[in-house]
Amino acid sequence: xxxxxxxxxxxxxxxxxxxxxxxxxxxxxxxxxxxxxxxxxxxxxxxxxxxxxxxxxxxxxxxxxxxxxxxxxxxxxxxxxxxxxxxxxxxxxxxxxxxxxxxxxxxxxxxxxxxxxxxxxxxxxxxxxxxxxxxxxxxxxxxxxxxxxxxxxxxxxxxxxxxxxxxxxxxxxxxxxxxxxxxxxxxxxxxxxxxxxxxxxxxxxxxxxxxxxxxxxxxxxxxxxxxxxxxxxxxxx
Amino acid sequence: xxxxxxxxxxxxxxxxxxxxxxxxxxxxxxxxxxxxxxxxxxxxxxxxxxxxxxxxxxxxxxxxxxxxxxxxxxxxxxxxxxxxxxxxxxxxxxxxxxxxxxxxxxxxxxxxxxxxxxxxxxxxxxxxxxxxxxxxxxxxxxxxxxxxxxxxxxxxxxxxxxxxxxxxxxxxxxxxxxxxxxxxxxxxxxxxxxxxxxxxxxxxxxxxxxxxxxxxxxxxxxxxxxxxxxxxxxxxxxxxxxxxxxxxxxxxxxxxxxxxxxxxxxxxxxxxxxxxxxxxxxxxxxxxxxxxxxxxxxxxxxxxxxxxxxxxxxxxxxxxxxxxxxxxxxxxxxxxxxxxxxxxxxxxxxxxxxxxxxxxxxxxxxxxxxxxxxxxxxxxxxxxxxxxxxxxxxxxxxxxxxxxxxxxxxxxxxxxxxxxxxxxxxxxxxxxxxxxxxxxxxxxxxxxxxxxxxxxxxxxxxxxxxxxxxxxxxxxxxxxxxxxxxxxxxxxxxxxxxxxxxxxxxxxxxxxxxxxxxxxxxxxxxxxxxxxxxxxxxxxxxxxxxxxxxxxxxxxxxxxxxxxxxxxxxxxxxxxxxxxx
Numbered sequence: 001x002x003x004x005x006x007x008x009x010x011x012x013x014x015x016x017x018x019x020x021x022x023x024x025x026x027x028x029x030x031x032x033x034x035x036x037x038x039x040x041x042x043x044x045x046x047x048x049x050x051x052x053x054x055x056x057x058x059x060x061x062x063x064x065x066x067x068x069x070x071x072x073x074x075x076x077x078x079x080x081x082x083x084x085x086x087x088x089x090x091x092x093x094x095x096x097x098x099x100x101x102x103x104x105x106x107x108x109x110x111x112x113x114x115x116x117x118x119x120x121x122x123x124x125x126x127x128x129x130x131x132x133x134x135x136x137x138x139x140x141x142x143x144x145x146x147x148x149x150x151x152x153x154x155x156x157x158x159x160x161x162x163x164x165x166x167x168x169x170x171x172x173x174x175x176x177x178x179x180x181x182x183x184x185x186x187x188x189x190x191x192x193x194x195x196x197x198x199x200x201x202x203x204x205x206x207x208x209x210x211x212x213x214x215x216x217x218x219x220x221x222x223x224x225x226x227x228x229x230x231x232x233x234x235x236x237x
Numbered sequence: 238x239x240x241x242x243x244x245x246x247x248x249x250x251x252x253x254x255x256x257x258x259x260x261x262x263x264x265x266x267x268x269x270x271x272x273x274x275x276x277x278x279x280x281x282x283x284x285x286x287x288x289x290x291x292x293x294x295x296x297x298x299x300x301x302x303x304x305x306x307x308x309x310x311x312x313x314x315x316x317x318x319x320x321x322x323x324x325x326x327x328x329x330x331x332x333x334x335x336x337x338x339x340x341x342x343x344x345x346x347x348x349x350x351x352x353x354x355x356x357x358x359x360x361x362x363x364x365x366x367x368x369x370x371x372x373x374x375x376x377x378x379x380x381x382x383x384x385x386x387x388x389x390x391x392x393x394x395x396x397x398x399x400x401x402x403x404x405x406x407x408x409x410x411x412x413x414x415x416x417x418x419x420x421x422x423x424x425x426x427x428x429x430x431x432x433x434x435x436x437x438x439x440x441x442x443x444x445x446x447x448x449x450x451x452x453x454x455x456x457x458x459x460x461x462x463x464x465x466x467x468x469x470x471x472x473x474x475x476x477x478x479x480x481x482x483x484x485x486x487x488x489x490x491x492x493x494x495x496x497x498x499x500x501x502x503x504x505x506x507x508x509x510x511x512x513x514x515x516x517x518x519x520x521x522x523x524x525x526x527x528x529x530x531x532x533x534x535x536x537x538x539x540x541x542x543x544x545x546x547x548x549x550x551x552x553x554x555x556x557x558x559x560x561x562x563x564x565x566x567x568x569x570x571x572x573x574x575x576x577x578x579x580x581x582x583x584x585x586x587x588x589x590x591x592x593x594x595x596x597x598x599x600x601x602x603x604x605x606x607x608x609x610x611x612x613x614x615x616x617x618x619x620x621x622x623x624x625x626x627x628x629x630x631x632x633x634x635x636x637x638x639x640x641x642x643x644x645x646x647x648x649x650x651x652x653x654x655x656x657x658x659x660x661x662x663x664x665x666x667x668x669x670x671x672x673x674x675x676x677x678x679x680x681x682x683x684x685x686x687x688x689x690x691x692x693x694x695x696x697x698x699x700x701x702x703x704x705x706x707x708x709x710x711x712x713x714x715x716x717x718x719x720x721x722x723x724x725x726x727x728x729x730x731x732x733x734x735x736x737x738x739x740x741x742x743x744x745x746x747x748x749x750x751x752x753x754x755x756x757x758x759x760x761x762x763x764x765x766x767x768x769x770x771x772x773x774x775x776x777x778x779x780x781x782x783x784x785x786x787x788x789x790x791x792x793x794x795x796x797x798x799x800x801x802x803x804x805x806x807x808x809x810x811x812x813x814x815x816x817x818x
Contacts, residue, residue, distance in 0.1 A: 052684060076687030084685055090678040092792050101675050104668075105687035153687055 001064055003028045003188055004049070004080070004157050009058035009068075011041075011048045018044045019212045021058070026157060026190050031183050033191045033199040033220070035233055036209035042192040043085055045209070046159045049190075050082040051075040062156065077105045079156030083146050085165065085192075091135025095126055098134050098145055102152030112152075119148035122181065140171035147178065151187075158182070160191045164198065176202050196233035200224050208233070264315035264330040268337025268390075271311035275304055275338060275386075276345050279369065282360035283767050288368045291446035292418030300368060302415055305389040308338045312390030316397040324398060331394025335387035342386065346370065346379055402467035410460025417455055418447045422763060423509070430507040499651060503644035512643040513759040515715070518650035519708050521751035523728075524735040525657040525744065526704025531733065532742035532790070533665060534697035535677030537598040539729050540605025543585070544578045544702040546724035548709025550612060551577040553627040553719050554620070560627060567633035567714050571707070578706025579699045586698035590691055593680070605729055613721040626720035633714050646715050653711060654748070657704045661744050664700065673697055674792075731755075738779055740786030741793060749787050 002025035011019040019041050026032045034042050047053040049060050051072035060068045067075050090098050099119055103112045120127035123144045129137060134145055143163055150158055160179070164172040172195065179202050183189060193199035200206055200220045208216035208229060216226065223229050278284055287300035312331040319327040346366060348354065354361035370378020396407055417424060421442060428438035441451035503511040523545060530538045555563045555570035565573075589600050612621045621627070633640045633649060640646045664670050672693040675683035684690055713719050731754065739750020761768040785793045 050685065052681065071689065071691070072684040073687045073689040076685070081687075082685050084682060088679055088682045088685075090675065090682065092678060093674075101671065102686055104671065104675070149686070 002026060003030075003063060004190065005059070005061040006045070006049065007059040007061070009045065009048055009060070010056040011044050011053055012056055017212065019048065019055075022209070022212070022214055024207050024214060024217070026188060028188055029183075029186050030205065031179065031189045031191060031203045033193055033196075033203035033206045034209055035193055035196040035199055035206060035223075037232075038194070039211075040209040041212040042209055043161055044212075046082060046161050046190070046192055049075075050080060050159055052082070073105070076153055079154070080159065081150045081153045081155035081157070082159040083150040083161060083163070085161035089134040089137070089142050089145050089149070091133065093134055094131055095134055095137070095145055096130040098149050099126075099152055102149030105153055115152050115154065119151055122151070122178065123148055139167050140174060143167065143171075143175055144178065147182075151182075155187070157188045157190060160189060162192055162194060164193065164195050172198060196229070197235075200234075260319075261333070263318050264311075264334040265337050267311040267315045268308075268334035269341070271308045271334065271390075272338040272341025274307050276341050278303060278307070279342070279345060279365060280354075280358050280360055281767075281770070282365075283770075285360060285362065285365045285368055286765075286767065288364075290419075290421075292415060292421075293452045294443045294446045294448055296449065297418075297446075299419060301385070302418075304386065306415075308335060308386045309389045309393035311335070311338055312393040313397045315390075316394030320398055327398055328391060328394055331391050331397075332387060334394075335390025338390065339383045339386045342369065342382060343379055346375060346382075350375055402464060405467065406460040406464040409463045410456040413459040414447065414452045414456050417441070418452070420760065421446055423760060427505075427507055427510060431505055500648075503647045508643060510760075511647050513756055515643045515646050515650050516759060517751050517756045518647070518654050519712050519715075520732065520735060520755040521748050522650070522653050522657050522708040522711075523705050523732045524739070524747045524751050525654070525661050526701040526708070527732050528701075528736050528742065528744070528747045529661060529664065529673075529704070530697050530701035531736055532747070533670060533677065534673040534694065536694065536697060537594060538601045538698075538701070539598045539726075539733070540585075540601035540603065540608075541701070541705060541732055542724050542726065542728040543605045543608035544582060544705035545709040545712070545728065546608050546612060547581050547702075548574045548578050548706030549713035549719050549724070550621060550627070550709075551706070552710040552713040553622075553630050556714070557627050557630050559629040560620075560622075567631065571710055574710035575703050575706050578702040578704075578709075582698040582700075582702025583695050585702075586695040590694055602726070602729075605726060609721055609724050609726075612724070624721060626718055628718040630714050630717050630719070632717070633711075640715075646711075649711055649715075653707055657707070658744055658748070660700075665744070669693065669696065734776070738776065738786055740789040742790035743786070743788055746786055746788035746790070753787065 004026040006022055006024045009019050009022040010017070022041070022045055024032070024034070024045075034045060036042050044053065048055045048068075051067065051070055051074075055068050058068065059066050062078055062080055065078075067078065067080065070078075090101060093101065096116070099116050100112060103115060106112055106115070120130075125141055126144055126148055129141065134142065137145060147158075147160070147163065150160075163175050163179070167175065176198050179189065179191065183202070191199055191203060200223055203220045205219050206217065206223045207214050208223065216223065216229065218226070224234070283303065284300040287303055288298050290299040291297065292299055292302050311334040315334040316327040316331040319330040346369060349361055349366055366375075369382055371381050372378070373381060396404055399407065425438050425442050428434040428441075441447060441455070447455070502514065506514070523541070526544075527538065527541050530536050530541070551574040552567075552570050554560060555565040555573060556567060558564065585601065585604050589597055592600060611617060613624055614621075615623055617623070633646075638645075640649050672683070672688045675686060675688050676690060676693060680690060735750040735754050736747055737750075738754060739748070740746025758768055758772055761771075764771075779787070783789075
């Protein structure tokens with residue numbers, strides 16, 4: 001059984017249907033990427049998994065238990081944590097306070113400093129800037145902070161929404177390096193990306209989303225070699 | 238355009254002429270603003286009304302202080318803008334601003350001499366011209382006026398050029414003298430009613446204002462104290478840190494001293510000021526509640542008066558002998574009034590959970606009006622009294638002691654405020670406070686972080702409503718009678734203003750805000766409607782000069798002083814885990 005399974009997921013915004021029965025699964029210790037064009041439904045899928053959107057139909061199962069009817073905070077405490085798109089950090093709080101906030105669901109006082117230490121090991125840059133206001137960090141640092149904050153909750157599955165969005169190429173590399181390192185430490189990740197080339201380089205498997213449906217899936221290598229993918233998303237003719 | 242101006246200004250400074258290339262505009266602008274303001278306060282009758290009051294007997298009247306403050310501010314600002322260019326140029330700048338301001342007043346005098354302005358401007362009376370010209374007629378009088386104003390501007394300019402410590406001492410001394418002079422009646426009364434202090438009254442004050450010796454003594458004592466503290470203060474603070482006993486004892490001792498002082502206040506201050514304190518306390522109690530909703534959780538509530546009304550009406554219905562429904566006493570009704578607040582707080586919270594910002598504000602606004610109209614309605618008259626309200630609400634009592642006068646009710650209000658401040662302070666540092674902070678900063682991310690928005694928002698509404706209901710319940714039993722008209726939208730707005738002016742989210746800031754917005758207008762009551770003019774101007778000025786409030790929360794303050802991206806704060810590695818609150 002997969003760690004996270006999405007079955008026949010339908011989501012609509014009012015009258016407009018956005019997802020028409022998305023199916024995907026993420027196994028333990030895997031990076032799975034969801035690629036597709038603008039408006040294909042990538043972020044909608046993530047928001048429906050994390051409970052920020054309520055699906056019309058379908059199941060989101062973590063370890064065989066359906067989460068689709070739970071409110072977002074309960075989904076977080078069960079171990080599905082989303083790092084929102086566009087680096088939503090608490091701009092007026094310091095780096096350290098942001099991380100503490102990420103551990104809101106963590107019970108036990110000793111656990112939080114321990115996890116902060118882990119995040120600092122993963123992102124030494126954040127340790128240097130821990131007393132600084134998050135809003136004054138650079139774009140790349142804010143993305144690191146958003147990811148670190150997500151890790152504070154101790155996720156079983158980390159949902160990353162467009163981590164490379166709006167970053168300079170050098171920083172994109174850094175962010176994907178971090179994703180690789182998280183993977184090597186055993187974190188399970190569902191990664192949504194427009195940058196399909198980079199996403200497929202770090203991922204084990206991938207799904208291609210088109211107008212609210214999964215049109216293609218396979219291992220990252222298969223997708224990279226697939227003609228339609230190469231043409232539509234990797235810019236190779 | 239602006240860079241050209243600054244370049245020219247710099248160039249002008251380098252070549253020795255401070256007024257070449259546009260820099261002269263600064264003092265002219267300050268002078269013009271001061272001149273227009275001075276003419277304005279003259280034409281609305283403030284100068285004439287104030288001329289009958291003396292700050293220092295026979296020497297300085299209050300209208301002179303008013304004009305000096307207006308034009309002096311211009312001179313002070315002009316000189317401090319030119320401070321880097323040397324004393325000579327700064328003095329010229331201050332003089333220039335004074336001259337410009339004078340021109341406006343002279344124009345008024347000349348115009349008033351030629352045309353009868355009184356047909357349009359009611360206050361342009363002969364006595365105004367007499368007052369402005371020191372009763373000497375247009376020729377000599379205008380000269381004296383010009384001399385006084387220019388001297389005031391230059392003097393203020395010189396103050397601006399002093400080093401910080403003596404400058405602060407001088408300003409504090411002058412402010413204390415002016416303040417004590419303006420509040421003469423109130424101070425005299427207060428000193429007289431408290432035995433040992435009545436000596437002070439006769440020493441400081443004559444029947445019209447401060448005596449010269451009183452003014453000089455106040456100036457020397459407060460100015461000197463400020464100067465002394467500036468020189469010795471850091472040393473004393475340093476030394477007290479090295480004493481382990483002082484360090485550990487300082488907080489409890491200070492807290493105890495504050496409590497003793499608070500308990501003794503009504504006896505020291507007398508009836509009128511105790512009344513003011515009760516009003517401030519009731520407002521502070523409401524503001525502490527609204528501070529939870531707006532300041533901590535970031536939910537803009539414009540119908541907050543509803544909970545004040547619900548607390549008051551619950552108290553009235555349960556205790557009033559006029560209605561004779563239940564006949565509870567105050568202490569039995571108080572918890573029920575608070576409970577009623579909590580329940581309605583949650584009831585209001587449920588429908589507005591999904592709303593944010595302006596939408597939330599409008600819906601809560603509607604809620605406040607609904608409550609007011611319900612208690613006003615004829616249909617509910619048998620239960621809620623309709624437009625006549627509910628009377629014969631018994632006073633609170635403990636045993637045979639009854640809280641009747643303001644000096645007694647004060648303790649009840651003080652108890653409420655201390656309770657509310659303590660609860661707020663404990664909540665803020667708790668998990669609950671952090672959840673509210675997260676919701677205020679970014680609601681979506683808060684949800685992504687595992688924070689139950691529904692639960693914590695409802696708790697914020699409930700906690701805020703509880704304090705407002707408590708305030709309402711005390712207010713009802715203090716007055717003995719309540720009317721629907723006492724619960725208008727204006728109260729919601731005033732309380733919101735207290736929270737914003739005081740410093741959103743910060744508990745002592747909110748209390749200071751209550752003093753500033755409720756206490757000051759009461760104390761300045763003798764100045765009639767002019768106080769509202771000053772009040773309005775002060776609010777606008779406050780928001781421009783201190784946008785985060787009088788005593789802002791650390792988080793808001795640092796936002797306004799935040800550095801641009803990539804520039805680390807010094808030192809960037811400093812551990813600052815707990816510096817939020």
